[in-house]
Amino acid sequence: MSETKYYALRDAKGNETAVFTGKSPRQAALKAATRGYTDIRLRERGRKNRDGTYSVHIFKGSRSKVSAPSGAPSWLPAQVWKSNVKKVKVERISSI
Helix, strand or coil, X not given: CCCCEEEEEECCCCCEXXXXXXXXXXXXXXXXXXXCCCEEXXXXXXXXXXXXXXXXXXXXXXXXXXXXXXXXXXXXCCEEEEEEXXXXXXXXXXXC
C-alpha cells in the first residue's frame, strides 16, 4: 500500500510556488497540468536521496477541453479539462 506524497512545484528560478499531492510524481504532474502549468518541475518534499541530493522530476504538460464522460454527476460542466504530461528527465540538486 502506497501513501500520498507531497510534491513542490518549482519555477525557473528555483522558487517553490505550489504543492501538489499524489502517489507518484506523474499523478502530481497531471494535477499541475490540469491547472494550466506547462513547464512542470516537481521536488518531493521531505525526501533526500542517499547521497544527500534532491530529485526534481521534470515534465512537459498540456491540457485540452473535452466533453464530460457519460454518467458524470449533474454538477460537472459539459466541457472539462483533460491533462497530458510527458516526463522529460530527473535532475539532482544539492540544496533546496
